[in-house]
Amino acid sequence: MLVDSFGRTIDYIRISVTKNCNFRCKYCMPNTPDEIAEDLIPLDKMLEFIKIAIDYGVKKIRITGGEPLLRKDLSSFVKSIYDYKNDIEIALTTNGYFLKRYAKELKDSGLKRINVSLDSLKKEKIILISKKDALDCILEGLHEAKKVNLKIKLNMVPLKGINDDEIVPMLEFANKEGFLLRYIEYMENSFASDKIKGLKSFEILENIQKKYNYTMIKKEVFGPAKLYKIDNTNNVFGIIAPHNDEFCTSCNRIRITAEGIICPCLYFQDAIDASKAIKNNDKKAMEESLLNAIKNKPEKNKWSDGETSTRAFYHTGG
Numbered sequence: 001m002l003v004d005s006f007g008r009t010i011d012y013i014r015i016s017v018t019k020n021c022n023f024r025c026k027y028c029m030p031n032t033p034d035e036i037a038e039d040l041i042p043l044d045k046m047l048e049f050i051k052i053a054i055d056y057g058v059k060k061i062r063i064t065g066g067e068p069l070l071r072k073d074l075s076s077f078v079k080s081i082y083d084y085k086n087d088i089e090i091a092l093t094t095n096g097y098f099l100k101r102y103a104k105e106l107k108d109s110g111l112k113r114i115n116v117s118l119d120s121l122k123k124e125k126i127i128l129i130s131k132k133d134a135l136d137c138i139l140e141g142l143h144e145a146k147k148v149n150l151k152i153k154l155n156m157v158p159l160k161g162i163n164d165d166e167i168v169p170m171l172e173f174a175n176k177e178g179f180l181l182r183y184i185e186y187m188e189n190s191f192a193s194d195k196i197k198g199l200k201s202f203e204i205l206e207n208i209q210k211k212y213n214y215t216m217i218k219k220e221v222f223g224p225a226k227l228y229k230i231d232n233t234n235n236v237f238g239i240i241a242p243h244n245d246e247f248c249t250s251c252n253r254i255r256i257t258a259e260g261i262i263c264p265c266l267y268f269q270d271a272i273d274a275s276k277a278i279k280n281n282d283k284k285a286m287e288e289s290l291l292n293a294i295k296n297k298p299e300k301n302k303w304s305d306g307e308t309s310t311r312a313f314y315h316t317g318g
């Protein structure tokens with residue numbers, strides 16, 4: 001079992017498989033060049049690192065990016081993890097653009113859950129936020145994913161004056177489709193557009209309360225969100241609020257980048273470079289890197305309100 005210096009069991013790894021993306025979201029990477037050079041770890045090598053983590057008790061693996069579906073061999077990576085241990089919870093976070101093409105083969109390979117980022121139901125707003133005319137593709141991808149029985153969550157980052165008028169319509173859409181919508185507080189970072197301002201969780205809740213009464217029910221079982229239920233319905237939504245201290249108390253995760261850097265915390269600059277160990281398939285060195293990352297996991301994120309992260313979310317996988 002992996003237990004950090006503060007007694008938290010770490011049983012969840014997020015793997016970013018590329019920092020490249022076909023979108024340029026305002027809150028993520030609006031000004032990065034089309035193609036970012038990266039020294040990618042081949043996925044069959046990354047698998048050997050993942051196997052070590054699984055042997056140490058990791059139970060959940062989320063594949064993210066950049067846009068993970070840009071990585072062509074992703075389904076066979078999922079299948080290899082599933083074949084190694086078929087009760088591992090394998091999930092994917094995607095912008096949904098290529099989902100229609102890959103949903104079935106991902107499901108057949110052992111993927112259980114997907115989180116799709118969807119910030120608006122309006123074509124022009126999606127273009128404004130992501131610089132891509134992507135709404136139809138995302139909706140078709142969601143439809144396909146639903147058809148093949150993937151469990152689906154939607155992630156929305158509410159931004160003032162941009163999509164905050166869609167907080168309720170997005171909730172109604174998610175409820176109608178049977179998806180769990182989670183609102184994510186915008187996390188300030190130096191790669192984002194400096195013109196945007198996110199809504200804090202209390203502002204999101206105030207917005208919802210104009211139409212619906214709700215009750216907080218619990219923390220999500222497989223995620224960092226607090227869950228709320230709309231009164232007199234079975235409809236639930238979540239809010240992910242990393243500005244909140246409690247967020248760290250229950251943290252159970254570490255991250256590894258596509259280049260083999262292990263990040264013990266999203267908002268903490270220290271990281272362990274496991275790239276050489278993974279590329280050389282040096283099992284002892286991989287194990288040492290993993291244990292070092294767990295030992296180095298800070299008690300809390302080094303992020304106070306108003307501060308800006310200099311680590312890119314498209315690099316660490318959000």
Ligand code: SAM
Pocket residue numbers: 021027028064065066067068093094095115116117155156157184185186187188189192313314317318
């Ligand atoms: N490209 C995929 C996607 O967008 O779903 C996966 C990678 S993306 C970095 C993972 C998640 O991070 C997305 O749900 C995205 O909305 C979220 N994200 C990125 N930058 C963020 C920021 N500055 N604040 C809050 N959430 C952010």
Ligand code: SF4
Pocket residue numbers: 021022023024025028029065066067095117130314
């Ligand atoms: Fe790409 Fe996801 Fe970042 Fe948007 S949030 S630019 S889709 S990596």
